[in-house]
Amino acid sequence: MNLYLDLFLTFAKVGVCTFGGGYAMLPILQREVVEKKGWVTEEEVTDYFAIGQCTPGIIAVNTSVFIGYRQRGVPGGIAAALGVVFPSFVVITIIAAFLTKFATYPVVQHALAGINAAVVALIAVSVLKLGKTNLRGRPAVCIFLGVLVLGELSGLLAVDPATPLGAVLDLLSNPAFLVVAAGATGWLLGRVKLPSQGGEDR
Structure with a gap:
């Protein structure tokens, strides 16, 4: 598979699962780019995540750009960034087009409450993983x-x-x-x- 397409699809998968912001994406990012793809090490992911925290913009996008750039320079960074934002763009466009009061539906509110609980668990997993690696x-x-x-x-x-x-x-x-x-x-x-x-x- 073309590496640019692989970068796009991998970060699109991360973007689909990124409920709760950049912190919640960290365990998914580690699994995809460290364990499955071997593009970077856990220490490097931590470094990119820290730099992404201090630079302007969204942590998820900044981190994806760093990793994509590491693989294929500027075009790789662009492919990774487009991949991570594409799922959110599609979902928000659909919601804006068809469901004007999406967040007011009880089923959506209950689903978001469950997602929020899962996000806390994902962040806790990230803290434990990073602690073992870096402390x-x-x-x-x-x-x-x-x-x-x-x-x-x-x-x-x-x-x-x-x-x-x-x-x-x-x-x-x-x-x-x-x-x-x-x-x-x-x-x-x-x-x-x-x-x-x-x-x-x-």
């Missing part, structure tokens, strides 16, 4: 716990965002800030560790 050593665990605490801090303290303290807490809990700060912390820890290792080798 190696005390520095990684400490960064993880720090990001976890900061991410929940503004919600737990319930400070008005209009106040200076609320604005600071809002910044500290921003996902893009947390990803960049965690990356910078890891880089600094690596820079501090390297000289000591070199000294021991001598």
